[in-house]
Amino acid sequence: MTVEAVDEPFRTQLTVRLRRGGTLLGVELPGPCRFTGGNGVDLLWLGPDEYLVLAGPGRQAELEGALSREGALAVVDVSAQRNVFRLTGSHAADVLAHGCSIDLETAPPGTCVQTLLARTGIVLMVREDGFTILVRQSFWDYFRAWLADASLEYVS
Structure with a gap:
């Protein structure tokens, strides 16, 4: 994977x-x-x-x-406002590129932005080993379904 x-x-x-x-x-x-x-x-x-x-x-x-x-x-x-999600692996940035306009290839670790991912407002943290994504609770089910679909080509 x-x-x-x-x-x-x-x-x-x-x-x-x-x-x-x-x-x-x-x-x-x-x-x-x-x-x-x-x-x-x-x-x-x-x-x-x-x-x-x-x-x-x-x-x-x-x-x-x-x-x-x-x-x-x-x-x-605001602890109950957002769910926290980690995305790692060699194609993590590729998956996010399906729905995010931020150029993650040039974003160094320590970057933190509020942006849209597949029309969902998120807070995105770039870490050494991947990404931490904070997603509003009300968009959680949609976000997970979108992520599963965007990841299909990278899962073996």
């Missing part, structure tokens, strides 16, 4: 608004269209003052408290 698709378990997801700062939860803030990671969290840049904190399950209360102490203007738990 040259493409592997895996549902990730429920993840803590917090939208954070900041006025200024260089770090959050001990991790350097990413620049535009990037993500950074460390201390068990990924920080995704969503806009000039908006970030998404992605962490393991059940960390909402702990992270909300820490973010408030660090001076976040707003912290919203």
Whole structure:
């Protein structure tokens, strides 16, 4: 098999608004269209003052408290809003190219963009070993069906 698709378990997801700062939860803030990671969290840049904190399950209360102490203007738990999906393998970028206008061949690891994939709004993270895709809960069944169809030619 040259493409592997895996549902990730429920993840803590917090939208954070900041006025200024260089770090959050001990991790350097990413620049535009990037993500950074460390201390068990990924920080995704969503806009000039908006970030998404992605962490393991059940960390909402702990992270909300820490973010408030660090001076976040707003912290919203959006954990139930999106499902998290990993796509790896030698043809993972080819599968995504069937429905995504982002040139993934030139996107380095650490890239994070909000885009459309097969008319579905997603957050796409480019990692060393593949891609992490955050899909709104209401589009989950459609996304999985589309992904299965787009992957057919790459599955042996």
